[in-house]
Amino acid sequence: MNQNKISIRLIVLIGLFFSGCMFKSMPIGTNYKSPVYSVAEDDLEFMFDLTYKNSDGKIVSEQEIFDSIFSLISDAHEYILLDLFLFNPYTGSGESVYRKLSSELTERLISKKRENDSIKIDFITDPVNIVYGGSESEQIEKMKEAGINVIITDLTKMKDSNLLYSPLWRVFFQWFGNSECCGILPHPFSQKDKKVTFRSYFELLNFKANHRKVIVADHNGEMISIITSANPHDGSSAHSNVAVVIKGDFWKEVYYSESAIAKFSKRELHKLNIEKNVSMYPEDKENIGEIALLTEESIRDELLEMIDCTQKGDSLSMGMFYLADRKIIKSLIDASKRGTDIRLILDPSKDAFGRQKNGIPNRPVAEELIRKSNGEIKIRWYLTHGEQFHTKFVLVNYSNNVSKIILGSANLTRRNIGNYNLESNVYLKAKFDYSEIVEVKNYFEMLWENQNGNVYTAKYELYGEENFLKHWMYRFFEFTGTSTF
Numbered sequence: 370m371n372q373n374k375i376s377i378r379l380i381v382l383i384g385l386f387f388s389g390c391m392f393k394s395m396p397i398g399t400n401y402k403s404p405v406y407s408v409a410e411d412d413l414e415f416m417f418d419l420t421y422k423n424s425d426g427k428i429v430s431e432q433e434i435f436d437s438i439f440s441l442i443s444d445a446h447e448y449i450l451l452d453l454f455l456f457n458p459y460t461g462s463g464e465s466v467y468r469k470l471s472s473e474l475t476e477r478l479i480s481k482k483r484e485n486d487s488i489k490i491d492f493i494t495d496p497v498n499i500v501y502g503g504s505e506s507e508q509i510e511k512m513k514e515a516g517i518n519v520i521i522t523d524l525t526k527m528k529d530s531n532l533l534y535s536p537l538w539r540v541f542f543q544w545f546g547n548s549e550c551c552g553i554l555p556h557p558f559s560q561k562d563k564k565v566t567f568r569s570y571f572e573l574l575n576f577k578a579n580h581r582k583v584i585v586a587d588h589n590g591e592m593i594s595i596i597t598s599a600n601p602h603d604g605s606s607a608h609s610n611v612a613v614v615i616k617g618d619f620w621k622e623v624y625y626s627e628s629a630i631a632k633f634s635k636r637e638l639h640k641l642n643i644e645k646n647v648s649m650y651p652e653d654k655e656n657i658g659e660i661a662l663l664t665e666e667s668i669r670d671e672l673l674e675m676i677d678c679t680q681k682g683d684s685l686s687m688g689m690f691y692l693a694d695r696k697i698i699k700s701l702i703d704a705s706k707r708g709t710d711i712r713l714i715l716d717p718s719k720d721a722f723g724r725q726k727n728g729i730p731n732r733p734v735a736e737e738l739i740r741k742s743n744g745e746i747k748i749r750w751y752l753t754h755g756e757q758f759h760t761k762f763v764l765v766n767y768s769n770n771v772s773k774i775i776l777g778s779a780n781l782t783r784r785n786i787g788n789y790n791l792e793s794n795v796y797l798k799a800k801f802d803y804s805e806i807v808e809v810k811n812y813f814e815m816l817w818e819n820q821n822g823n824v825y826t827a828k829y830e831l832y833g834e835e836n837f838l839k840h841w842m843y844r845f846f847e848f849t850g851t852s853t854f
Contacts, residue, residue, distance in 0.1 A: 395665065395788050396526050398629020402671070403622040403662040410656055410804040412616040413797070417812055418599060420467075420607045420756050424822030428754050430467055434599045434612045435474070438584055441593055442477050445488065445586040448641065449481070452493040452581045452627050452793070454778070455602035457506060459558035461722025467607035467756075474601045475508040479515040486516070489639035493520045493630055495579040496572075497558075502547030503569030504562060522579035522791070523634040524572075530789035530850035531576050542571045576853055579630065580785065581664075581793040582778045585620045592620035596662075596777045596795040598690070598761045604722045608759040609751065611688070611812075613776055613795055613805070615660065622662040623793070630791065658799030668779050668794045669696065669786035675765045675773050676700040681708025682768035686813045688714045688751075688760040691780035691854045693730040693847045694787070698738065705742040713738070714816055716758035717750045717832045730782070730847065730854055732832055733840040739829065748833075749817060749826040761794075764809050772806045773798045782854050783847050 416437060420430040442449060458471050482490060492512060499506050499521065513519050525543065529535030545568055552564035557573060584595040597612035599605070621643050631638045663671055677700055679685060685704065692698070692715060705711050718731040738746045751758035762776040777794030779785045785792055799806050816825040846852035 393528055395528055396629060396633040398626065398632065399791065400665040400667055400788055401626050401629075401662065402664075402667040403625075405659045405661050406617065406619050406622075408615065408617065408619070408658050408660050408797075410658070413658070413660075413805045414614040415805050415808040415812070416612045416614065417760070418608065418610045419825070420609055420754065422752065422754070422824040429823075430607045432468065432606070434597055434610055435468075435470055435601065437612075437614065438595060439473065439477050441584065441586045441588060441595070442481055444588050445481065446485065447488060447587045448585070448592075448639065449478070449488065449490045450583075450585040450624060450627060450638065451491070452579070452583045452630065453601055454495050454578060454580045454582060455497070455600035455605060456494050456508065457498045457558070458508075458603045459562075460604040461558060462560070462724050466603040469603050470601040470606045471508055471603055475511055478512060478517060482515045482517060489641075490517045491520065491627070491631070491638045492517055493522060493579070493581075493627060496521050496524060497578060500557065500565050500569045501572040503549060503552060503565035504556065505549050518636075518639060520631050520634055520636045522630055524575070524577055524579070526633040527577060527791070528789050529575060529577065530784045530787075531574065532849050533851055535575050535850075538571055538575060542568065547572070576850060577784065577789055579791040580778050581791050583623050583627070583793050585623050591616060592618075594620045594623050596623075596793060598759055598776075598778055605757070605759065607756040609756070611760045611762050611776055613797075615795065619660060619662070626662060626664050626793065656800060656803050658797055658803050658805070660798075661796045663775065663777075663794045663796050665790070665792055666786060666788040668775065668777075668792060669694065669781075671796055672697065672763060672775055672781075672786075673700050675763070675775070676704050679704045679707065679709040679765060679767070684710040684712075684766045686712050686764045686766075686810070688758070688762050688813065688816070689781055690716045690757060690759045690761055691718075691730060691782050691785070692734050693780075693782040693843065693854055694785075695783070695847065697781045697786075698734060701738060701746065702741045705745045711742075711746045712813075712817060713746065713748045714751055714758070714760075714813070714826055715748060717753065719832070720753045720755050720757055723755070727839070728832065728834070729839055729852075730843040732834055733836060733843045735829065736833060736835050737840065739833070740835075748829045750829065750832050751816070752824060752827050762809065764806070764813065766801055766810070770801045771798065772801050772803070774806065774809055776809075780854065784850060784854070789850070
C-alpha cells in the first residue's frame with residue numbers, strides 16, 4: 370500500500386471520528402420527561418435565597434434552601450440521594466465566603482452515616498470538583514471513607530458542546546487520563562491549592578458538566594424531593610437561588626433519572642424496591658396541580674410549548690442567571706408580538722467569584738429582546754454585590770386562569786437545554802390561585818417592585834448597552850460552545 374493511500378485513509382478515519390464526537394447521542398435515560406403526577410398544594414413548597422440591600426443600605430443574605438436540605442438529611446432514616454454540581458470550598462478570586470456549605474454538607478452526611486450505619490447514601494457530582502482528576506477533594510475522600518457511595522459523573526459519555534475543541538481533545542488528549550501528581554499549572558479555581566496538570570486544563574476546555582442539583586430523602590415515612598438552582602459551594606453561598614420541595618411518589622422519577630447517570634458512569638445507586646406508579650390524590654383534595662420531571666432538552670421542548678401557546682392577555686415572568694438560547698429568544702420575541710406581557714429579571718453578567726465579567730451573554734441578549742420587540746419586553750437587572758442572581762425559573766399565566774412553571778438547575782442556553790449538560794427541572798401546571806403559583810408570582814413582584822423598601826432590581830438602562838462586538842461574541846460563543854455559559 371503506497372503512502373498516499375495510507376494518508377487518505379488516515380484522514381478519513383480522523384474525519385469520521387470527529388463527526389462521531391460532534392453528532393453522538395446522549396446516554397440512555399437522559400433527555401427525560403416523566404409521566405405527570407397529581408400534587409396537592411400542601412405537598413409542594415417554594416423556597417428562595419436572596420442577597421440584597423435593605424432599606425438601611427445594608428447588604429442582607431437570606432438563605433433557606435440549604436437549611437432545609439440539612440434538616441432533611443438530619444431527619445432521614447433509610448435513604449439519601451444527592452446529585453450536586455459545584456461541591457467544593459473554592460472561592461476563585463473572592464477573599465471571603467458567606468457560608469462554608471461544602472464542609473457543612475460533608476459533615477452532616479458523615480455524621481448521619483456514623484449515627485446510622487444502615488442508611489443508604491448516594492452522592493453524585495461533577496468531576497470539576499476534583500479538577501477532572503488532577504486534584505484531590507478532601508470532602509469527597511472523607512465521604513468515601515465514611516461508606517458513602519460517591520459517583521463522579523463520566524462526562525466522556527455525553528455529547529460535546531465545544532465544537533471547535535472537543536473533537537481535538539477526544540482524538541489527541543483523552544487517552545492520557547489524569548493524575549494528582551506532577552502538576553505544573555496553577556489550580557484553575559483556587560489560589561491556595563496545589564498545581565494541576567495540563568490534562569486538567571485539556572478536559573476543562575470541553576465546557577460541559579453534570580449541572581443538576583437534586584436531593585431525595587425519606588422523612589417521617591415518606592420520600593421528599595428537592596429540585597433547586599443552588600450549589601453546596603462556598604463561593605456560591607451568597608447567591609440568590611430558588612427551589613421547590615415535593616412530597617410523594619415524584620421521588621421515583623428523580624431516582625430513575627439519577628440511576629441513568631450512575632449507569633453510564635459504570636456505577637450503581639443503592640438498590641431500592643420501587644414500583645413506578647403515577648400517584649393520584651383523592652377526589653376530595655382541592656386545587657390539584659400537575660408536576661413532571663424534565664431533564665436536558667425536554668426542558669427546552671416544554672418551555673417552547675409554554676411560550677408558543679401564549680396570546681394577548683397572557684403574561685410571562687422569568688428570573689434567569691443566563692439567557693442565551695436562540696430558540697427561546699425567538700419564541701419570546703414572537704410571543705411579545707402576539708401581545709403577551711413579558712417581564713424578565715436577569716443577572717447583569719458582571720460578577721464571578723471575585724472577578725468582573727463583561728456582560729456576556731445577558732446584556733447583548735437583553736438589548737436584542739428590547740429592540741426586536743419594540744420595547745414591549747420589559748427587563749430589569751438584579752443588583753448583585755459580588756454574588757450572582759443564580760435563579761432559574763419561568764412562570765406563564767394564561768388568560769384561562771391556568772398557570773405553568775418550570776424551575777430548576779437549567780440556564781436557558783444551548784449547552785444547558787440542548788442535550789449537552791445534564792440538567793434537572795420540575796414542571797408545574799395548576800390554576801392561577803394554586804398556592805405555589807401565587808408564591809412564585811409574589812416573589813417575582815417583590816423583586817420587580819423593590820417592595821418593603823429593599824433594593825433588589827434596577828431599570829434596564831443601568832446595564833443596558835448596544836454593543837455590536839459583544840452581540841456577535843455572544844452569538845459565536847453560543848453557537849460553538851467555546852464559553853462557560
